[in-house]
Amino acid sequence: MNTDDRFYTWNGMPVDHREWVNELSIHGWKCRLDTSQFGPSRLNIARAGQALISSVEAAWFAVSPGSPHPSAAWNEERLIVQVVKSGVLFIEQLGQTSEVGPGDVVVLDPQRRFTEAFRETTRMSVLSIPKSSLRERGLPDRLPMLLRPNPALADVDAVRGLVLYLASLSDRASESILSRLGEQCIDLMEVLVDDRADPAMHRSVAANTLLAKRHIARHLADPDLNAERIAAELNMSRSTLERVLRASGLSVMSYVWSLRLERAAQRLVSDTSHGAIKKILFQCGFSNHAHFSRAFKAHYGMTPREYAAEHKEARSATMQQTPRHNVAGMGPS
Secondary structure (H helix, E strand, O other), X not given: OOOOHHHEEEOOEEOOHHHXXXXXXXXXXXXXXXXXXXXXXXXXXXXXXXXXXXXXXXXXXXXXXXXXXXXOHXXXXXXXXXXXXXXXXXXXXXXXXXXXXXXXEEEEOOOOOOEEEEOOOEEEEEEEXXXXXXXXXXXXXXXXXXXXXXOOOHHHHHHHHHHHHHHHHOOOOOHHHHHHHHHHHHHOHHHHHOHHHOHHHHOOHHHHHHHHHHHHHHOOOOOOOOHHHHHHHOOOOHHHHHHXXXXXXXXXXXXXXXXXXXXXXXXXXXXXXXXXXXXXXXXXXXXXXXXXXHHHHXXXXXXXXXXXXXXXXXXXXXXXXXXXXXXXXXOOO
């Protein structure tokens, strides 16, 4: 490996690349170094009460949670708050890549798989909070995917500033002060993870409902469509998405499947060509013929083929009963 070990520093001490990877493993990260590029990587970590606060400078490697190390931090179940100061952080999760730049805030749940890539020198402050401390405060402690609180909101900006301030004091302030500031950060996590901090909550319920239904209708053909992706693409939390669709009397995915079946039924009536059923099931987001047939029969009381045949007969009967018109469009005199 051509990795230049001069670039790695852990809590002020130079380490080689193996020690760097091992330290990250102890703290719950699986690390993959980019051996074709080099850049400075430093990490200083301190305890702040129940929380851990870190100042990070990272370049040319990728990390993901889930280290097999027996003392990995994720054994304690934590949420991670990251505030980018400079550079760019790329986060890949559920097939989507988010670009996080200077001033941005992101909240991550290590129990939901993701990968972070540092493709240039990136500096950030990181707050690691035990989920138990969030549960004690009645706050959400599990995230379906990354959250990106809006830093333009004054409350989010205030919490971001506090995290940056805590990180700046981590190697200078007393243990007592760090502990008290860490507890304040945990108290204020409500701003970052609660629905009231969700930008979607500033829209009316009717507007959110319309946005959600439009988005679902446009993406019905995607077999991988799920509640987490819908919420993320609409910039709302999953709980907000569930709430706005509750008026329909269905959960998010129940609504998706209901709409898929409705669209399939419409197309079965209009398209009776050979092979239409197979084509329609894929157009409506089903990936399995047997699943489609079972779901359709449970909803409509007949198989897709029976449904198409019945409506074809009904349409033929209607056409036979319709009086023929002459070329001029006038009925018989």
